[in-house]
Amino acid sequence: MRRRRKILWAVVPLAALHGLVLLAEFFAPYHYATQNRMLPYAPPTPVHFFDQEGRFHRPFVYELVPDETGMGYREDLTRPCSIRFFVKGEPYRLLGLFSTDRHLLGVDEPARLLLLGTDGFGRDQLSRLLHGGRISLFAGFLAAALSLGIGLALGSLAGFYGRWIDAVIMRGAELFMALPWLYLLLGARAFLPLSISPVQTFLLLVSLIGTIGWARPARLIRGVVLSARERDYVLAAKGFGAGDSYLLGRHVLPQTLGVVYTQAALLIPLYILAEVTLSFLGLGVAEPEPSWGNMLGELQKYHVLTSYWWMFSPGLVLVVVFIVYHHLARKL
Amino acid sequence: MAVAVQVTHGTILRTLVALLFWAVFPLISTLAQSDGAAGEVTLEDPLITNHRVGRKGGRLVTALRAEPSTFNPVVALNIPSQTVIRRMTANLIRINRKTQETEAALAKTWDTSSDGRRFTIYLRRGVRFSDGHQFDADDVVFSFELYLNPEVASPIRDLLVIGDKPVRVKKIDRFTIEFELPEPLAAGERLFDGIAMLPKHILKDSYIRGEIGSAWSLDTAEKEIVGLGPFRMKEYLPGSRCVLERNPHYWKYDQEGNRLPYLDELVFVFVPDQSAHVIRFQAGDTDIIDRVSSENFLILKRQSRRSAYRLRDLGPGTIYSFLFFNLNVTSGKDRQSLRDKQSWFRDLSFRKAVSAAIDRQGVVKLAYRGLASPLASHVTPGVARWVNSELSVQPRSIAVARDLLRQAGFRWNRAQKLVDKNGAVVEFSIITSSSNSQRLQMATIIQADLKELGMTVHVVPIEHRALIERITREYDFEASIMAFGGGDTDPNAQQTMLLSSGYLHFWHLGQTQPSTVWEAEIDRLMKEQVRTIDPVRRKQLFDSVQELMAENLPLILLVSPHILVGARGEIDNFNPAVLEHPTLWNVEELFWSQQRSE
Amino acid sequence: MTTEAELDDVSESLLSARGLRKRYTRRGGWSKPLAVQALDGVAVEVVSGSTVAVVGESGSGKSTLARCLALLERPDSGSIRFRGDDLLAANRRSVTAARRRIQMIFQDPASALDPRWTAAEIVGEPLRIRGRERARERRRQALGAMEQVGLLARWADRRPRELSGGQRQRLAIARALILEPEILILDEALSALDLSVQARIVNLLLDLQASRDLAYVFISHELSMVRYLADEVVVLQTGKVVERDTVAGVFNEPRHPHTRELLAATPVLERAAAGGG
């Protein structure tokens, strides 16, 4: 039971995160693609509780205006703009079902509520972070599910039947691990039509990566199957007249569950990260769609790295998510 | 211990070599004299430069974006290779990067025939290669033979083939050569700037063996790379740097009679990452920096008050970026949707509306942080001599754009999407090179701009080679953002893009006949200006070309980024220019005004 | 020396194996392929309600024999007859039917029981594979079988790791019994257990034999339990039968030198076993 509680420590934050990300439109103050050309790389807006005279006030912010140098920003202290809950904003469809225009947080005109600052187009970083998580987390899931699915099928086949099936599959796995897949990905992008949405393109590429990644899980699963197959209870069940599918389904595959869960918890972050590499090669999620990978990729720009600390936020989120996943992997 | 032994060995070896050298030296010198007895000439007419007289000594370090791929001028193409090679080689006539005019180099003077077809070039007498070997007309003839031989497949050959016929080269005497162009070519002498003179005595053998393409590669011994430039190769360390040293036989002197260059060494370190360039410059590891991105320029500027370097914004360079639509004629069933969309792209009102909707100031502010200029003509303000200053930048106006679309028969549906006459929703994709973040940013800005017109635009970053293949070979794209520029500023350099038959006529390639009236007119004007020697008349002709381009919008011009450079404060004679290479074009004149404070 | 001819007259035997040969070849590894002749012409005869003990050192082919007899492994040559049907030549169906009559108990109960399953599920597994009864009926029968081997009904939902070694082996026996077999093959079934537990299990086996007319093939490397349990003893050495006799014959007048060696190596434990019982 202590084990279960430890797993809860990982599951609850993950569930909360997924909830936030699924309902991104509601939690995000703005649309992820809305550009604010007067505010590129604006720092997070400070939230105030006391006005100029030192009187307590409900939380408010000031409008950001370019400062004298033209390179930074300062607060326009003349007009406090209150932060409000459940405000009207850009309309959207929640979960693709309900049309609404309510957002959790908003602020009076003309200020903008930029809790995590803006990127180079003046787009709200928080809104992008929430939306980006949707793609990144889903991509991680999708690719990990594909890798594990194929790995489970091939690995258990190889381990259970052995002989030439095993030899063929394992040689294939070695080959798969050595090949330069970037080429295939470059080629695959070239074959896709240009007019499909960036998200679709990306998901197709992610599925490809996931499909390619079966080799490692397959080897692990094969090992487990190999030892599970030798167990006496498998032999005993054979003695009771059980067929291969019964043995695989009831005794052998349940043995691999531990490895599968652990692998899933390790592969999901790995694939979320794979997107950063894809962005590096221009195969990541295309503008204006955000993802944690392409947001993190912004840090490769020297000026972003050195000047705008709030642009590290996707990195921080990734590290937290990874810690939670690794914790989960260890406790499973 | 092992190290110590090695050192001793090395010392012994060096002593031996030195002894041997001194024993054999008299012999060598007699041989050399007898060999060159026919015409060993001392440098009679060095080029005397006109700049502040400097002091000798010191080392200049600069970074290259990539490792040079070869040291061979015959095959070199990329900028890193050419940057290094150009410091080690010289040409007959060069284009002054600052004035953008031609000036004498290895040629002391030259005559041009009245029809502009024949050039007689008089070489400086007594010029020597960096290994001390005499340079004369034979080397010039040899060099041109190399470049022109179709088997060598040198990219330079294309410069020397005019109207399908190659330039003819004839040696008159030891220091005089005659060049004959197959057709008249205005400002033909500018051609010589791109052509490095090669040592016949070194490269003859590999040329005869048919291996000239792989001569002077990265594994060639440093001593074998010989040229006429201010520096010569001293050391090349794969993956990290190459070090050039002063060419002791250089043919330029300053006004006080000091032989140039001033610097002892010129070091190129290979730094593949843009940010690392800036970091190393900030850290003082490199002395000169060029091609600084606008963001990094601002970072450097913020710190320049504390640091010992100065930064220069040279204004717009020769690069012009543009959005263009696919106007190619395509066949095949799978291109049907493209052909449907091309009915919009071919509609001038549609292109004008797109142009009117683009927020060029926004592009300047967001993608270049203010360090770019919006464009009116495809000739940038950086090419002051040729730009048509009558043309003005189109101001942004969504209202104008909407009017244009409405008049052309487009409407807006209930969801505020733009639809054409046939009721098809206007939706297209813009492909850009995924490795160029500014172009990606421009595409993103344009995407948002055109959304205001009700157009749905997909921005598709594709990897560079795939992009080129789609545009130049498969014609499989709808719209793209690209940039052109660099190279010579003369209108002749733009023929390949402007002529309807040119292979850089991207919006519509492979035309045997001009497909539109205005393309035919541009063809006529361009062909006329090539034959026109009178510069004023040429300018008029080229102005008309620019007008036609601006009216018909095959290229929807965006902005021209500024050329941004920096150098350590103690470097004197620093005279950067917008043309390649912006900071090192006059490297022989650069000097350290005082010992570096280290 | 016993010959196969001596066995020919035993016609009413339940299970009879003749001329079993089995050869293992190991490929890969560090050296050249290695071949082991695990069984080299072994014959065994089991009469209903009796116990045949097979003894021998480790590596003598006992376990291979057990697996072949339980039809878990196929010998290279020879015949195995169950009630007169040649099982090696028979079709799948009758092999499956015969398999249910011949059950095996393994040495290590920890490995023989799926750690994920509850006691009742484990005992009911053979029924589940046969697939005739519904879940509730299966559980009822499983509880019944557990009761027979002395396991309490309240342990039905425990998992193997929550049970003691003896309890686990009882669980394995209960599972083997649920299909009402006629022969149990016990492959070193007691050797992993404490002595006192061993004795209790032996008593359980004897009770079951009496009440159900079960035949046992009792495979062991030590002779102490054999004397107490077996009717007949077969001594194996390197895949061959070197001696075959009644218990009394083997223990009192061992004929083959190898049998004498085995006897000499066995500590005298009868008293402990008897006392435990």
Next chain:
Amino acid sequence: MRWIARRLLHGLLLLLGVSVLTFAFTEIAPGDYFDEMRLDPRISAETVEALRSRYGLDRPLHERYLRWLGSVLRGEFGHSFAYHTSVGSLLWVRARNTLLLTGLATGLAWLIAVPLGAWAAASKRRWVRALFGGGTSLLLAIPDILLALLFLLLAVRTGWFPVGGMASLDYPSFDAWGKVKDLVHHFALPVTAMTLATLPVLVRHVHASMSEVLRSPFLLSARGFGIPPRRLLFRYALPVAANPLISLFGHSVGSLLSASLLIEVVLSWPGIGPLLLESILARDVHVVIGAVLMSTVLLIVGNLLADVLLYAADPRIRVES
């Protein structure tokens, strides 16, 4: 020894398979090296075609493959389009630099991981375990690229470390001590980054196998004999825990060439990583294949090494056969 020959044969077949498939992949990726020239206004399309045919790019795939195979037999590993030289000489220098970085980092990581993992496994103190678990989790969770970027930021902000290159320009003029100092100065950042990137996985494995061994009856009884804890840990427990670690060691040898790609690119280390990335983007096909084959060879060597070490370390494996 016959076994080793068999393994080598397997490896050879794997290499052949990898090279064939890599060749096939390069065919799928659009464009080729000379496409870049199509954008150069000075170069005509005919010249581009002439160059393509000179390098055989207009030939069918199988012909190109056979030509390449021939050049492998001559020891050249094909010709780089970009560098006009044989791939073998191009790769070798950079592979050496990469191996210097990763070898040093891997060695360092093992030196830290074994005692640290063993100590944490043996420790009964709560804070040690918490610190250990937290620390490794954090390191494990920081993506390589972020780690490299953070180190870059550190170098820039403090100015304490040089960025890029393996030695200063004046390196040859330094005395021995100066050379050592210079090297340490230049290696510090990339090696630390690389070590931190490889460390957490290693430490976790050492910790896991040591914990398991320490719980085994053998060690419990050894402790009962009163052997001092440190001796117990390193003389008794470590050899027993060695088997999985040896496999892991083989794996870390196998990935010496490929593990540092991102770190090399970000911290501008003159290794194989930047070259590979550039060559992939430039379609300098032979360089890519050469680099891929090189790391495959290392992979095979790593696995072989692990098995040989395992054989040497564990007598049981010998008995079994």
